[in-house]
Amino acid sequence: MLSGLDGHSYGDLAKSMGIEFLEGSAERVVGRMPVAGNTQPYGLLHGGASCVLAETLGSSGAALHAGPSRIAVGIEINATHHRSASEGFVTGVATRVHGGRTLATYDIVITDDRDRRVCTARLTCMLRDLPGA
Numbered sequence: 001m002l003s004g005l006d007g008h009s010y011g012d013l014a015k016s017m018g019i020e021f022l023e024g025s026a027e028r029v030v031g032r033m034p035v036a037g038n039t040q041p042y043g044l045l046h047g048g049a050s051c052v053l054a055e056t057l058g059s060s061g062a063a064l065h066a067g068p069s070r071i072a073v074g075i076e077i078n079a080t081h082h083r084s085a086s087e088g089f090v091t092g093v094a095t096r097v098h099g100g101r102t103l104a105t106y107d108i109v110i111t112d113d114r115d116r117r118v119c120t121a122r123l124t125c126m127l128r129d130l131p132g133a
Helices: 011-016 049-067
Strands: 020-024 029-036 070-081 090-101 103-111 117-129
Touching: 011 049, 020 049, 029 049, 049 070, 049 090, 049 103, 049 117, 090 117
Parallel strands: none
Antiparallel strands: 020 029, 029 090, 070 117, 090 103, 103 117
Protein backbone atom coordinates (compact mmCIF):
# COMPACT_ATOMS: atom_id res chain seq x y z
CA MET A 1 0.00 0.00 0.00
CA LEU A 2 1.14 3.54 -0.66
CA SER A 3 2.31 5.95 1.99
CA GLY A 4 -0.63 8.03 3.14
CA LEU A 5 -3.06 5.29 2.12
CA ASP A 6 -1.75 2.72 4.64
CA GLY A 7 -4.58 1.25 6.66
CA HIS A 8 -7.22 2.91 4.48
CA SER A 9 -10.09 0.54 3.67
CA TYR A 10 -11.30 0.60 0.08
CA GLY A 11 -14.14 -1.88 0.41
CA ASP A 12 -15.04 -4.98 -1.52
CA LEU A 13 -16.16 -3.21 -4.71
CA ALA A 14 -12.78 -1.60 -5.46
CA LYS A 15 -11.06 -4.92 -4.82
CA SER A 16 -13.43 -6.93 -7.02
CA MET A 17 -13.00 -4.42 -9.87
CA GLY A 18 -9.22 -4.73 -9.69
CA ILE A 19 -8.50 -1.11 -8.72
CA GLU A 20 -4.83 -0.57 -7.91
CA PHE A 21 -3.51 2.61 -6.26
CA LEU A 22 -0.37 4.13 -7.76
CA GLU A 23 -0.08 7.42 -5.85
CA GLY A 24 -1.95 8.95 -2.96
CA SER A 25 -2.17 12.21 -1.07
CA ALA A 26 -4.96 14.57 -0.04
CA GLU A 27 -4.20 16.69 -3.11
CA ARG A 28 -3.92 13.92 -5.73
CA VAL A 29 -4.76 10.22 -5.98
CA VAL A 30 -3.82 8.07 -8.97
CA GLY A 31 -5.06 4.57 -9.63
CA ARG A 32 -5.79 2.17 -12.44
CA MET A 33 -8.30 -0.52 -13.26
CA PRO A 34 -8.38 -3.26 -15.89
CA VAL A 35 -10.97 -3.00 -18.64
CA ALA A 36 -11.35 -6.80 -18.68
CA GLY A 37 -14.01 -7.85 -16.19
CA ASN A 38 -15.50 -4.34 -16.10
CA THR A 39 -17.28 -4.27 -19.45
CA GLN A 40 -20.86 -3.98 -20.66
CA PRO A 41 -22.38 -6.54 -23.09
CA TYR A 42 -20.62 -5.02 -26.15
CA GLY A 43 -17.17 -5.57 -24.67
CA LEU A 44 -16.61 -1.89 -23.86
CA LEU A 45 -15.70 -0.45 -20.48
CA HIS A 46 -18.94 0.02 -18.54
CA GLY A 47 -19.70 3.66 -17.73
CA GLY A 48 -20.58 2.62 -14.20
CA ALA A 49 -17.12 1.10 -13.82
CA SER A 50 -15.60 4.48 -14.71
CA CYS A 51 -17.78 6.05 -12.02
CA VAL A 52 -16.64 3.46 -9.47
CA LEU A 53 -12.99 4.22 -10.29
CA ALA A 54 -13.65 7.97 -10.06
CA GLU A 55 -15.49 7.72 -6.74
CA THR A 56 -12.90 5.36 -5.27
CA LEU A 57 -10.03 7.71 -6.11
CA GLY A 58 -11.82 10.93 -5.16
CA SER A 59 -13.23 9.61 -1.90
CA SER A 60 -9.80 8.24 -0.95
CA GLY A 61 -8.33 11.72 -1.44
CA ALA A 62 -11.19 13.23 0.57
CA ALA A 63 -10.59 10.73 3.39
CA LEU A 64 -6.92 11.69 3.45
CA HIS A 65 -7.91 15.37 3.48
CA ALA A 66 -10.41 14.77 6.31
CA GLY A 67 -7.85 13.09 8.56
CA PRO A 68 -7.93 10.00 10.78
CA SER A 69 -10.77 11.10 13.09
CA ARG A 70 -13.17 11.96 10.25
CA ILE A 71 -14.86 10.16 7.34
CA ALA A 72 -15.65 11.16 3.78
CA VAL A 73 -19.04 10.27 2.29
CA GLY A 74 -19.76 10.84 -1.40
CA ILE A 75 -22.80 13.07 -1.90
CA GLU A 76 -22.62 13.89 -5.63
CA ILE A 77 -20.87 12.49 -8.68
CA ASN A 78 -21.21 13.35 -12.34
CA ALA A 79 -19.38 11.91 -15.30
CA THR A 80 -19.01 12.53 -19.00
CA HIS A 81 -17.95 9.52 -21.07
CA HIS A 82 -15.84 10.73 -24.00
CA ARG A 83 -14.73 7.52 -25.70
CA SER A 84 -14.81 3.78 -25.23
CA ALA A 85 -12.07 1.46 -24.03
CA SER A 86 -12.07 -2.24 -24.87
CA GLU A 87 -8.73 -3.53 -23.59
CA GLY A 88 -5.82 -2.82 -21.28
CA PHE A 89 -6.16 -0.52 -18.31
CA VAL A 90 -7.73 2.83 -17.60
CA THR A 91 -5.92 5.22 -15.27
CA GLY A 92 -7.64 7.81 -13.13
CA VAL A 93 -6.13 10.95 -11.65
CA ALA A 94 -8.19 12.63 -8.92
CA THR A 95 -7.15 16.22 -8.21
CA ARG A 96 -8.55 18.19 -5.29
CA VAL A 97 -10.28 21.40 -6.36
CA HIS A 98 -11.78 22.26 -2.96
CA GLY A 99 -10.77 21.06 0.47
CA GLY A 100 -12.82 22.59 3.24
CA ARG A 101 -13.89 21.57 6.72
CA THR A 102 -17.20 20.00 5.65
CA LEU A 103 -16.83 19.37 1.89
CA ALA A 104 -14.09 18.18 -0.45
CA THR A 105 -14.41 18.17 -4.25
CA TYR A 106 -12.21 16.33 -6.74
CA ASP A 107 -11.91 16.42 -10.52
CA ILE A 108 -11.12 12.97 -11.90
CA VAL A 109 -9.72 12.39 -15.40
CA ILE A 110 -9.69 8.80 -16.67
CA THR A 111 -7.50 7.90 -19.65
CA ASP A 112 -6.76 4.74 -21.63
CA ASP A 113 -3.35 3.13 -22.26
CA ARG A 114 -2.79 5.55 -25.15
CA ASP A 115 -3.40 8.55 -22.84
CA ARG A 116 -6.73 9.36 -24.53
CA ARG A 117 -9.42 10.77 -22.27
CA VAL A 118 -12.14 8.20 -21.62
CA CYS A 119 -14.09 9.98 -18.89
CA THR A 120 -14.16 13.20 -16.90
CA ALA A 121 -15.86 13.12 -13.51
CA ARG A 122 -16.37 15.37 -10.51
CA LEU A 123 -17.01 14.07 -7.00
CA THR A 124 -18.06 15.97 -3.89
CA CYS A 125 -17.75 14.34 -0.49
CA MET A 126 -19.20 15.46 2.83
CA LEU A 127 -16.68 15.28 5.67
CA ARG A 128 -18.08 14.07 8.99
CA ASP A 129 -16.72 13.16 12.40
CA LEU A 130 -16.01 9.47 12.79
CA PRO A 131 -18.93 7.89 14.67
CA GLY A 132 -17.92 7.36 18.28
CA ALA A 133 -14.87 9.64 18.02
